[in-house]
Amino acid sequence: MSGSADEFSQFYREQLEPILRSLEAERQQATQRFGQITLLSVVVGGLLTLLLAAAEVGLLAFLPLGGALLVILVAYGVLASEWSRQFKGRVLTRLVQFVSAELEYQPDRYISEEEFRESLLFQRDPDRYRGEDLIEGRVGQTTLRLSEVHAEYEIEHYDSKGNRYTTWHTLFRGLFIVADFNKHFHGITLVLPDVEQSLLGWFGQTLQGLSAKLGMQPGELVKLEDPDFERAFKVYSTDQIEARYILTPSLMERILHFRERTQSEIRLAFIASRLYVAIPTTHNYFEAPSLFAPVGELLKPETIGKYLHELQFALAVVDELNLNTRIWTKR
Amino acid sequence: MTVATGELLVSLICLGGGALLLLVIFMAMYNSLIAKKNQVDYAYSGIDVQLKKRHDLIPNLVATVRQYMEHERALLERITELRARAISPNLPDSERMQVEAALSTALRSLMVAVENYPNLKANENFLHLQASLNEIEEQLAAARRAYNAAVTDYNNAIEMFPTNFVASMMGLSRRTVFEASEEERATPDVAQLFKQ
Structure with missing residues (x-):
């Protein structure tokens, strides 16, 4: 089993850092995408709600807003689980292999x-x-x-x-x-x-x-x-x-x-x-960091x-x- | 039925019930004492099994190491002699345990001496015998501890109230636990020996 501080910093520099950089870029892309989806859903849902409210349909007017919320939740679920999958698959798998080459990690x-x-x-x-x-x-x-x-x-x-x-x-x-x-x-x-x-x-x-x-x-x-x-x-x-x-x-x-x-x-x-x-x-x-971790935290x-x-x-x-x-x- | 015979009947039933209860309690105590006594004998036989295994292993071990260890002739002869004494059928129990203790000490010194013979440590047959000996010693230690635990349990039962009355009626007496020798108490770190 390896794990001395020197070995780890070498392993970190050579193997993990490049992966972490590309993961951090992907994470930022994902949060951006989530931001866009959120904005779009709120705008579309809000506008539809306003239109329906004008048509005086009562509580039914809030339906689009509810739909928007659902879209946001689903989007978060999909993006977060994909992020966790990427992190575990690319980082933790290697980390386990670093600790012992005879170990295998299956998230x-x-x-x-x-x-x-x-x-x-x-x-x-x-x-x-x-x-x-x-x-x-x-x-x-x-x-x-x-x-x-x-x-x-x-x-x-x-x-x-x-x-x-x-x-x-x-x-x-x-x-x-x-x-x-x-x-x-x-x-x-x-x-x-x-x-x-x-x-x-x-x-x-x-x-x-x-x-x-x-x-x-x-x-x-x-x-x-x-x-x-x-x-x-x-x-x-x-x-x-x-x-x-x-x-x-x-x-x-x-x-x-x-x-x-x-x-x-x-x-x-x-x-x-x-x-x-x-x-x-x-x-x-072995839980992936939050999708919304501060920029650079991962590195x-x-x-x-x-x-x-x-x-x-x-x-x-x-x-x-x-x-x-x-x-x-x-x- | 008159009142008097009714009362007599009730007191008879009470007396009978009381006697029955006492009998049941007595039986329970009797049986638990017998179980504890048998547990001691069983644990003792556990030690015996391991000692026999050790006796069987020694000739093979001595034959294997003899070719390599020219300077340990005296030690090897002592081990062979102690083994012969340990297996002789007319040895009294108390003396037998002393012989076995001496044998343990001699085998331990042999395993320390082995460190001076690198060729021996490369011998597959020897390594196998050494692992078997470690196994037996480990099992022996376990059997001794099990015996001591059984004896403690038994001694507690025959001295504690109320089982002590039943025990004295049965003529049971205290047994003694195994005292670990000084060397044994300083647990030999076998793993350390292997690392050298």
Whole structure:
């Protein structure tokens, strides 16, 4: 994985800057076109409205103005999505390749709902599932796939008259990572945020053990010896020894550190030699700058630097969890 | 039915119900203690499995490195001898764990000594054996930790109220956890060794 400051500035000068210049020109063209369309629609719509008003047709007179608004909205939608497509396709694709030549970026694809369900990280299945910005490939010896994911569930309600209505709630929103783990294992081990024990102490732990016995979580509760880790997480596994084979004292420390770095309630699942990581965040990663960004904003190195940081953050899991150390039988 | 027999019947039912409840609680505690005891035995057998794997690996490892490591004859002989003692069937359990600990230390020094033999580090067969040994050591550490967790759970149960009464009736006694040796506590950073 490359990414030193020198390498980046060279890459920026040689490859990105020419593209960014032509993109900036295109962006300005697009905003101009949007300005023209807006002006034209307002003028035409306004004139027609005035004419109709003169003909005394009542509220119907506002119809052309409404039509003009619709045209403006559609024009914005088309131009903004084309801009985003161009930016992601031409800039982010190259940036991902710069970070590692073995990675590929596909803005419209995402981690499948099936994979999300397979992770067993969330206790219910999503009713609505979306995502974008898939990054796929290898970092060192570790194969991984990651994307933004937004999973929601639906709750039915009935009002006092017995009418049914539904509300949507977020199950998970953030970065979802599926990576090849550096050890072989067969069972399921889940590392989930610990809420019960931090609230209820010893009794909370008893409840956690019970929830495994009742089949709400796979396997049984695993009590680990690192007190900081135990405070932050609860662990369930189908195999007590395998859970400890995966969660070595050093990996527990690394997971704690990773949690601090992400500053969020991360969840990890270890299933059949694969690692699933869910990092909840409300930040929209790898999003194109606004179509109406100030002139020249795009050409500032900080603008692109931000994307590099986002990318390094998303891929940090490999180094943070030491996935490239392959000293065991798995190569 | 007179009033007196009615009252007698009610108190009998209450008594019976109470006794039944006590029996159920006793059974639950009894069973959970047995489950914890079995968990300890199961975890112990987990350690055993890995130790056996290590015994099986050693002759192969020694044979492979012998050709390269002329200056480590003494160390190799010690490893072979320790292995022979570890697998002898009439070794008492307490002594056996000491022998295994000595074997761990000797194998660790061997892996450090390997760094002085670049030819060996290029040998595909050796690299494979080294990865297998790392794997076994990692699994062994996991099995030990699982055993310690099971023992702690078990010890807590036999000392805590109210399961301690049932435990003393069953004649269960405390077990001891594995103490990590000084060297083990300073977790060997195997990754570091590979980078040199």
